[in-house]
Amino acid sequence: MNSIRKTLLPITTFVRIDVKRLFRDKVAIFFVFVFPLIFLLVFGTIFGGDNDISFKVALLNNSKSDFAKSFAESSKGDKVLRVDEKITTLDQAKAKMNRGELDATIILPEGFGDVTNGKYPSGEAQLLYDQNNESAGQTLSSVLDGIFKGINSQFVANETPFTVKAQSTATEGLSRFDYTFSGLLGFTLLSLGIFGPTTVFPRLKQRGVLRRYQTTTIKVWQYFTGNVISNAIVGLLAVALMFITALLFFDLDMRGDYFSFATITILGVTMLFGIGLALGGWAKNENQAAPLAQLVTFPMMFLSGVFFPTFLMPELLQKITKFIPLTPVIDGIRMIVTEGRTIFDIGPQLLVIGGWTLIIYIIAFKVFRWE
Amino acid sequence: MVKTFKDIVIAKSLTKKYGKKTVVKGVSFEVKEGEIFGILGPNGAGKTTTLEMLEALRPIDGGSASLDGFDIATNPEKIKALIGVQPQTPSFEEKTKLTELIEFFAATYGEKVDPMKFLEDVQLAEKADSYPEQLSGGQRQRFSIATALVHGPKVFFLDEPTTGLDPQARRNLWELVQQVRDRGVTVIITTHYMDEAELLCDRVAVMDNGKIIALDTPKNLIQALLRKGFKKQMAVEQANLEDVFIDLTGKALRD
Numbered sequence: 001m002n003s004i005r006k007t008l009l010p011i012t013t014f015v016r017i018d019v020k021r022l023f024r025d026k027v028a029i030f031f032v033f034v035f036p037l038i039f040l041l042v043f044g045t046i047f048g049g050d051n052d053i054s055f056k057v058a059l060l061n062n063s064k065s066d067f068a069k070s071f072a073e074s075s076k077g078d079k080v081l082r083v084d085e086k087i088t089t090l091d092q093a094k095a096k097m098n099r100g101e102l103d104a105t106i107i108l109p110e111g112f113g114d115v116t117n118g119k120y121p122s123g124e125a126q127l128l129y130d131q132n133n134e135s136a137g138q139t140l141s142s143v144l145d146g147i148f149k150g151i152n153s154q155f156v157a158n159e160t161p162f163t164v165k166a167q168s169t170a171t172e173g174l175s176r177f178d179y180t181f182s183g184l185l186g187f188t189l190l191s192l193g194i195f196g197p198t199t200v201f202p203r204l205k206q207r208g209v210l211r212r213y214q215t216t217t218i219k220v221w222q223y224f225t226g227n228v229i230s231n232a233i234v235g236l237l238a239v240a241l242m243f244i245t246a247l248l249f250f251d252l253d254m255r256g257d258y259f260s261f262a263t264i265t266i267l268g269v270t271m272l273f274g275i276g277l278a279l280g281g282w283a284k285n286e287n288q289a290a291p292l293a294q295l296v297t298f299p300m301m302f303l304s305g306v307f308f309p310t311f312l313m314p315e316l317l318q319k320i321t322k323f324i325p326l327t328p329v330i331d332g333i334r335m336i337v338t339e340g341r342t343i344f345d346i347g348p349q350l351l352v353i354g355g356w357t358l359i360i361y362i363i364a365f366k367v368f369r370w371e
Numbered sequence: 372m373v374k375t376f377k378d379i380v381i382a383k384s385l386t387k388k389y390g391k392k393t394v395v396k397g398v399s400f401e402v403k404e405g406e407i408f409g410i411l412g413p414n415g416a417g418k419t420t421t422l423e424m425l426e427a428l429r430p431i432d433g434g435s436a437s438l439d440g441f442d443i444a445t446n447p448e449k450i451k452a453l454i455g456v457q458p459q460t461p462s463f464e465e466k467t468k469l470t471e472l473i474e475f476f477a478a479t480y481g482e483k484v485d486p487m488k489f490l491e492d493v494q495l496a497e498k499a500d501s502y503p504e505q506l507s508g509g510q511r512q513r514f515s516i517a518t519a520l521v522h523g524p525k526v527f528f529l530d531e532p533t534t535g536l537d538p539q540a541r542r543n544l545w546e547l548v549q550q551v552r553d554r555g556v557t558v559i560i561t562t563h564y565m566d567e568a569e570l571l572c573d574r575v576a577v578m579d580n581g582k583i584i585a586l587d588t589p590k591n592l593i594q595a596l597l598r599k600g601f602k603k604q605m606a607v608e609q610a611n612l613e614d615v616f617i618d619l620t621g622k623a624l625r626d
Contacts, residue, residue: 017467209463209464215454
């Protein structure tokens with residue numbers, strides 16, 4: 001019993017001091033807590049909010065009919081059609097379309113909406129769009145088509161035997177931000193796990209700090225364990241901070257349970273920190289460690305779904321990316337946060353993480369040097 | 372001066388090679404328990420390498436060494452628990468309080484200690500909440516001594532501890548080392564300052580080019596030289612410039 005306590009004492013003492021040390025270091029606080037938050041705010045603003053599609057259009061009404069007037073009036077409050085009311089002539093509209101400031105121009109010609117056949121108003125609206133903006137033009141024309149169909153049915157009761165009801169396959173209310181968030185968390189864990197130790201350990205070696213530890217009876221595994229635990233604590237805090245920010249400012253839709261979320265975070269930090277530990281533990285100085293860290297980090301950043309989803313990649317590549325260490329972490333977080341799965345539902349991901357963790361730490365132990 | 376005659380460190384034909392170069396060439400000596408043993412020599416003589424083999428930090432390529440009865444090559448963990456080490460340029464993790472560092476070093480030996488007691492021993496009690504990067508050179512050397520003694524080692528190794536210190540700090544460090552020895556700890560120290568060796572060491576080994584070329588008390592070595600008919604070219608003054616410096620600036624520590 002006493003010997004177990006003696007074995008654990010170096011680890012617990014190190015963790016306690018190491019976590020305190022981080023909070024005294026302004027640079028470390030910036031990189032661990034502030035920097036990921038800036039990232040989150042930037043990406044959250046880009047991908048956040050309601051993700052409705054809207055078009056900037058000009059509405060040129062040349063008709064004096066009541067129908068045209070009420071159409072123009074109601075379009076002002078439309079979400080899809082955002083009408084630029086400053087534009088009153090076709091020339092202004094064309095100039096703006098050329099510069100790409102305007103998606104399209106809707107022209108209601110003279111006599112549009114007049115009652116000509118004695119029964120109901122009719123007319124043909126024109127849609128002008130720049131040739132460079134064809135997709136917006138096509139989307140808009142079908143949007144307008146839909147609007148007019150709705151109006152038509154008020155005047156002419158007709159049967160519509162065939163209809164299409166479009167429905168997104170994504171579970172309800174899942175915004176693009178919810179999806180991006182897992183990638184951002186993965187990115188934070190990656191930079192925390194790799195860039196931290198690959199700068200810190202070589203620096204400690206060069207200053208002879210680790211060499212001094214070597215003269216004591218502390219063992220490599222004790223030093224490793226202490227580092228892993230303190231990093232897991234710090235990583236969990238950083239992730240919690242991002243999580244709270246996302247909940248408060250970006251309406252993150254958390255569907256999973258917090259136990260599963262914390263577990264995958266800790267497993268992810270531990271594995272990724274192992275990579276940093278292997279590189280930083282092997283390197284004699286920062287010049288050796290820095291390029292290696294970049295070499296490992298960048299492919300993971302682009303192939304593991306940090307910036308864009310892996311399903312957009314060619315199939316062969318997708319098969320490979322599944323086995324890159326960061327991918328199961330991001331996928332796992334995504335499945336828990338956005339799909340509401342639990343840690344027990346993501347077996348394949350845990351298997352890949354577990355396998356890598358084992359390999360990485362074996363390598364880290366083998367290549368570690370105190371000086 | 373020497374209190375007991377038990378040999379606590381025994382080195383027999385110690386050899387160290389780096390590639391094809393042999394930097395320590397069959398060095399043999401004994402260190403007696405409770406003495407201050409100096410290893411002298413110019414830079415590159417092999418002092419530090421010899422020390423590192425005795426500290427179980429470098430593999431021994433030839434010969435053997437024992438410390439307190441334990442073979443160093445086969446019991447590195449046991450040896451590390453028995454010794455304290457003061458590196459040439461002590462360096463610590465930054466943004467860490469001195470008390471925390473003392474606690475950590477004690478913990479590496481599986482021990483809990485009262486950090487203040489150790490800081491008081493080296494006159495750093497009022498710096499307890501400082502970080503090591505805020506200490507002066509002399510203070511850092513003193514602090515390093517405190518961290519090396521947290522687990523009560525039997526042998527204390529110091530590698531050129533006074534390099535770069537001002538005369539006041541050097542004198543203070545000598546006093547500290549003597550206090551450590553008075554507590555019964557055997558001290559092995561390397562230096563290339565002869566005044567330091569003469570004042571501090573009970574016995575010295577002079578190393579050059581990987582070999583020990585002389586080993587005796589400072590007094591005996593000087594007398595042996597005089598017997599050979601050596602004479603200083605200038606008459607020896609009753610004081611030297613360092614005495615003048617200390618007389619003018621006082622012995623009080625400046626850091």
